[in-house]
Amino acid sequence: MSDLAVRHAAPGATSAKRERSRLRVFLRQRSTVAFLFTLPLILLVGVLVIYPAFYALHLATLNKRMERFVGLSNFTFLFTRETFWMVVRQSCIFAVSAVIFKALIGFTVAHLVHAIPAKGQRKWRGMLLVPWVIPPALSTLTWLWLFDPSYSAFNYVLAGIGIGPVPWTGDALWARVSVILVNIWYGAPFFMIMYLAALKSVPAELYEVAAIDGATFWQRLFYITLPMMRNIIAITTLFSLIVTFANFDIVWILTAGGPIDRTHVFATWAFRLGIQGGDIPLGASVSLVMIPLLAVAAIFILRDVNKRAERM
Numbered sequence: 001m002s003d004l005a006v007r008h009a010a011p012g013a014t015s016a017k018r019e020r021s022r023l024r025v026f027l028r029q030r031s032t033v034a035f036l037f038t039l040p041l042i043l044l045v046g047v048l049v050i051y052p053a054f055y056a057l058h059l060a061t062l063n064k065r066m067e068r069f070v071g072l073s074n075f076t077f078l079f080t081r082e083t084f085w086m087v088v089r090q091s092c093i094f095a096v097s098a099v100i101f102k103a104l105i106g107f108t109v110a111h112l113v114h115a116i117p118a119k120g121q122r123k124w125r126g127m128l129l130v131p132w133v134i135p136p137a138l139s140t141l142t143w144l145w146l147f148d149p150s151y152s153a154f155n156y157v158l159a160g161i162g163i164g165p166v167p168w169t170g171d172a173l174w175a176r177v178s179v180i181l182v183n184i185w186y187g188a189p190f191f192m193i194m195y196l197a198a199l200k201s202v203p204a205e206l207y208e209v210a211a212i213d214g215a216t217f218w219q220r221l222f223y224i225t226l227p228m229m230r231n232i233i234a235i236t237t238l239f240s241l242i243v244t245f246a247n248f249d250i251v252w253i254l255t256a257g258g259p260i261d262r263t264h265v266f267a268t269w270a271f272r273l274g275i276q277g278g279d280i281p282l283g284a285s286v287s288l289v290m291i292p293l294l295a296v297a298a299i300f301i302l303r304d305v306n307k308r309a310e311r312m
Contacts (some may be wrong), residue, residue: 056284056287056288057284057288059280059281059284060074060075060281060284060285060288061074061281062281063281064278064279064281064282066280066281070281074281074282074284074285075285075289077282078282078285078286078289083261083264083269084286086261086262086264087261087264087265087266087269087286088266088289090176090262090263090264090265091245091265091266091290092293093176094176094179094180094183094244094247094251094265095241095244095245095247095265096241097180098180098183098184098187098244099187099237099240099241099244101180101184101188102183102184102187102188102190102191102240103191103233103236103237103240105184105188105191105192106188106189106190106191106192106194106195107191107195107233109128109188109192110191110192110193110195110196110199111199113125113128113192113196114196114199114200125193125196128189128192129189129192129193130189131185131186131188131189132186132187132189132190132193136186136249136250137249137253139182139185139186140182140249140250140253140254141253143178143182143185143254144169144253144254147168147169147178147254149165149167149168149169149170152165152166152168154166154168155168169254169255169258169259170259171259172259172260172262172263175254175255175258175259175262175263176262176263178254178255179250179251179254179255179263182250182254183244183247183250186250187240187243187244190236190240191236191240194232194236195229195232195233195236197232198228198229198232198233199225199229201228202224202225202228202229206224206228207220207224210223210224234301234302234304235301237301238297238298238301238302241294241297242294242298245265245266245290245293245294246266246267246290247265247267248265248267248268248271251263251264251265251267251268252268252271256268257269257272266286266287266289266290267287269286270283270284270286270287271283273286274286
């Protein structure tokens with residue numbers, strides 16, 4: 001090869017080597033690799049979450065026949081209805097009370113399981129996770145039989161101890177208690193397994209030092225366990241709050257929103273208006289009201305988590 005050909009070929013080979021080295025450096029960066037691994041999930045979330053959310057926002061601005069743009073008329077109509085504010089109140093009571101009881105029960109059961117020797121924990125974890133593993137619609141049908149006004153197993157037991165029958169799904173108050181009870185039964189194992197994982201991550205040396213110093217169980221709980229688990233508690237609570245707010249199957253199967261709309265939550269009332277009532281834009285408007293409520297809760301919880309992370 002002539003000297004002229006070598007001089008012409010050298011710049012091209014050098015540039016190719018530079019491009020390959022840049023590509024290697026680019027791929028070695030942790031942030032880049034993490035982004036490439038999460039890209040399929042980001043695309044999936046975009047298709048299944050972000051696009052439906054914007055489409056629901058578009059539907060909420062149309063009239064009942066979805067032929068004409070009406071702006072915020074659907075929302076202003078909802079805000080003037082007493083039933084809407086009743087649904088808002090019931091959704092908040094349902095979600096907040098269920099999450100509080102799920103967190104308390106999960107925290108207690110997690111401590112009890114954590115105290116069991118390691119060999120026996122696997123069996124108990126498996127049994128306690130059964131309510132969370134069973135599909136909610138299937139397990140709710142079983143609870144519906146337990147609450148049946150004529151053949152209720154609960155009322156049969158209450159009658160045996162001399163207590164009159166309880167109208168589990170026929171009375172507004174008891175119907176609310178019933179849907180909250182089933183939601184707690186279904187969601188408490190999730191809290192239990194999350195808290196149990198958090199408990200296992202707490203260094204045992206901290207408890208040993210506290211025991212040497214004469215700390216009681218409650219002192220160890222408030223000054224060691226809870227501070228070490230606060231982030232897990234916050235994230236688990238936020239996730240459960242979002243899922244509980246959007247709960248549909250438990251309420252719909254047990255009460256279908258009755259009696260007299262007294263157990264409707266956002267999801268069931270949106271279904272009643274949009275699908276059964278034929279007013280899809282109004283149903284979309286009801287479902288979108290959840291967003292600002294959950295956004296406020298998310299900002300409040302995550303801000304507290306970020307503050308603790310900055311102190312560490």
